[in-house]
Amino acid sequence: MSVVYVSNADSREISVLRLDDDGALTLVESLPVDGAVMPLAMSPDHRFLYASLRSAPFAVAVFATDPATGRLTPLSTAPLPDNMAYLATDRSGRYLLSASYSGDKIAVNPIASDGSVGPPIMVESTPPHAHSILTDPSNRYLFAAALGGDVILQYRFDAETGRLTSNEPPRVETAPGAGPRHPVFHPAGSFAFVTNELDGTVNSYRFESATGTLTLIASASVLPPEYGGPPWTSELRGTPDGRYLYVAERTSSTITGFRIDPATGLLDSLGPTPTETQPRGFAIDPSGRFLVVAGQQSDAVTSYAIDPATGALTPRQRLGVGRDPNWVEIVEYLHGIG
Secondary structure, three states: OEEEEEEEOOOOEEEEEEEOOOOOEEEEEEEEOOOOEEEEEEOOOOOEEEEEEOOOOOEEEEEEEOOOOOOEEEEEEEEOOOOOOEEEEOOOOOEEEEEEOOOOEEEEEEEOOOOOEOOOOEEEEOOOOEEEEEEOOOOOEEEEEEHHHOEEEEEEEOOOOOOEEEEEEEEEEOOOOOOEEEEEEOOOOOEEEEEEOOOOEEEEEEEEOOOOEEEEEEEEEOOOOOOOOOOOEEEEEEOOOOOEEEEEEOOOOEEEEEEEOOOOOOEEEEEEEEOOOOEEEEEEOOOOOEEEEEEOOOOEEEEEEEOOOOOOEEEEEEEEOOOOEEEEEEEEOOOOOO
């Protein structure tokens, strides 16, 4: 069994849910937090959950996770340099990475062995509206998408010191007005995929592991056929086996699936699935069997079974959570959930 963590900004709480082997969801607890909580990040060893508090004073709240129940225990709170719209840890769990949409910056903070977050090692200005920050699977390179600048910034990442230096080239441009938002890497390490919030597309990139650079392969639409509304693409996640990629689109309230060509990185659309109203965040469980999506305007989450043969999504259960659910993380604990 797995645990689902959902941040609820308006009700200022984190919902902890149990995800059973049949896709059923059960509320374990709703934990109040001291701010408008939005992005979440889990440490690689699953011991700590980090939550960005996006109401002043801007901070990160740190929680210990109970592997027997999934429950959270507040540990500490540390200031962040700005209102951070995205959190991640590096692949070692030694550094907290954050991006500020409103502050046009990214930051790197050290993480101690007890999970606590220290003062920033680096704070870097970016083009307008930095919306994500992530290291590659080798933990040697780092990428930050700046939505308002239509660029993906490329850095070398020193995993010993946490410091960044610009790679060569220092940026990859997207189509004008695309608005790059969130990246993910393919499990094989050869490709990366980035959602473009403003034009309703997802880009495929070849990732050159020797140089740490991205090269555009192609772009695919995530919008439903004949849909005429303004695009507002949000999250994307891939299955652990690397076969399928899913992208959420908020205006149409759909999730579009894609089959990934393992040789080329090209995406073949599986079509849209209607889902919760305004799906900002979703996640796929570590087994790759289930997807859980949160609707910001429906105040609910729905779990879906992923058909391993076709990638089709079949709803399993819908469950009310807090107000404005926006980010989802799913963790599998080895000893199960009581």
